[in-house]
Amino acid sequence: MQRGCLAGIHTAPARQPQLLRVAQQANVSVADAAPLRKAATAHIPGDWLVSINSAVILSPETISAYPGGVINLHNGPLPEYAGRHVTQWGIRNGEKVFAATVHYVEADVDAGDIIAAEPFEIRPEDTGLSVFNKSFKVGTKLILTVIDDILVGRKLPRNPQDLSKRKLFRHSDALDGRINWKWNPRQIVDFIRAGNYLPLRSPSHTATIDLSRGRVEVFRAVAEEVSASRQHHSYGTIVDVAASGPLVTCCGGAVRLTDARCEGRVLDRDKWIAIRASIASDGLPGRCVSRLESDGA
Amino acid sequence: MADDGAMEQIADGQDLLTTGVLDSFGYLDFIGALEEAFGMEIDIAKLDEARMVSIVGLASILYELRTLS
Numbered sequence: 001m002q003r004g005c006l007a008g009i010h011t012a013p014a015r016q017p018q019l020l021r022v023a024q025q026a027n028v029s030v031a032d033a034a035p036l037r038k039a040a041t042a043h044i045p046g047d048w049l050v051s052i053n054s055a056v057i058l059s060p061e062t063i064s065a066y067p068g069g070v071i072n073l074h075n076g077p078l079p080e081y082a083g084r085h086v087t088q089w090g091i092r093n094g095e096k097v098f099a100a101t102v103h104y105v106e107a108d109v110d111a112g113d114i115i116a117a118e119p120f121e122i123r124p125e126d127t128g129l130s131v132f133n134k135s136f137k138v139g140t141k142l143i144l145t146v147i148d149d150i151l152v153g154r155k156l157p158r159n160p161q162d163l164s165k166r167k168l169f170r171h172s173d174a175l176d177g178r179i180n181w182k183w184n185p186r187q188i189v190d191f192i193r194a195g196n197y198l199p200l201r202s203p204s205h206t207a208t209i210d211l212s213r214g215r216v217e218v219f220r221a222v223a224e225e226v227s228a229s230r231q232h233h234s235y236g237t238i239v240d241v242a243a244s245g246p247l248v249t250c251c252g253g254a255v256r257l258t259d260a261r262c263e264g265r266v267l268d269r270d271k272w273i274a275i276r277a278s279i280a281s282d283g284l285p286g287r288c289v290s291r292l293e294s295d296g297a
Numbered sequence: 298m299a300d301d302g303a304m305e306q307i308a309d310g311q312d313l314l315t316t317g318v319l320d321s322f323g324y325l326d327f328i329g330a331l332e333e334a335f336g337m338e339i340d341i342a343k344l345d346e347a348r349m350v351s352i353v354g355l356a357s358i359l360y361e362l363r364t365l366s
Contacts, residue, residue, distance in 0.1 A: 017317075
């Protein structure tokens with residue numbers, strides 16, 4: 001490969017018209033990434049294959065077809081966050097610091113030796129999209145540095161992962177958007193903001209409440225303390241409705257749902273009052289008896 | 298730009314996502330290009346997404362960010 005020469009791009013052309021257009025203007029070849037999963041040989045010749053934001057698991061034949069190696073930009077720290085939607089899992093797990101990682105690709109997903117990693121912050125106000133965007137910004141700079149090293153022939157570091165700490169997140173693990181009222185307020189708020197990809201669609205879950213009148217999608221919430229007199233309520237109970245949204249009890253406190261929508265329309269106070277009036281005992285789907293109530297307190 | 302290379306007309310208030318002008322990759326790339334061009338960070342988490350999808354909305358966001366900075 002010549003210095004500065006991009007051999008080609010494997011992607012899902014139908015889903016990436018913008019990338020396709022830019023590549024065509026730059027006279028860079030674009031190929032469908034899907035066949036790479038099982039192809040005996042890679043479609044685009046070259047010494048190295050660089051994988052960015054890819055959900056394709058490469059076949060061993062494809063990996064071995066590149067004499068330099070196959071490297072991947074992963075948007076989470078390894079080995080703790082391998083797999084899919086890891087920026088969203090980082091939020092859900094309450095991580096304060098996350099990282100973009102460039103690593104060698106091996107047959108096991110995100111298990112190859114680490115070349116470089118760059119940390120970034122997850123703030124309390126971050127959403128799924130804002131953290132993904134941060135990971136992409138930090139990761140882009142990181143992988144460009146690695147590509148520069150490749151182009152000048154510098155030997156890349158190989159730091160083996162401690163696979164005893166490996167956690168693999170699968171796509172199917174992240175699809176259930178139902179809010180679990182047994183979670184504590186912090187967990188629920190983090191779950192909701194992790195699924196907030198506005199103005200784009202979340203690639204995995206969006207926090208939802210399934211009412212008989214339709215599905216409510218929740219994009220923002222804040223944790224609130226509840227007075228002792230309200231702590232006997234079952235988890236998942238609407239205990240008041242303010243202009244900013246309904247306050248719903250959960251394990252150890254309550255959350256106020258400050259941005260909830262039904263069929264794309266924001267639910268205002270009047271709509272929440274109507275919802276509250278239409279459900280038995282003010283309980284939302286998934287309502288469950290709290291420990292205090294079940295103990296007869 | 299259209300597939301045939303001709304320039305497309307985009308209305309000021311047109312939703313760039315639902316009308317297919319930008320896909321998710323293009324959207325984040327566009328936001329990044331605006332940040333670079335204007336030398337400021339657009340914090341996606343803090344913004345009203347209804348304004349983040351049109352030329353006029355993004356222009357008002359940039360104006361506010363510049364005024365506040």
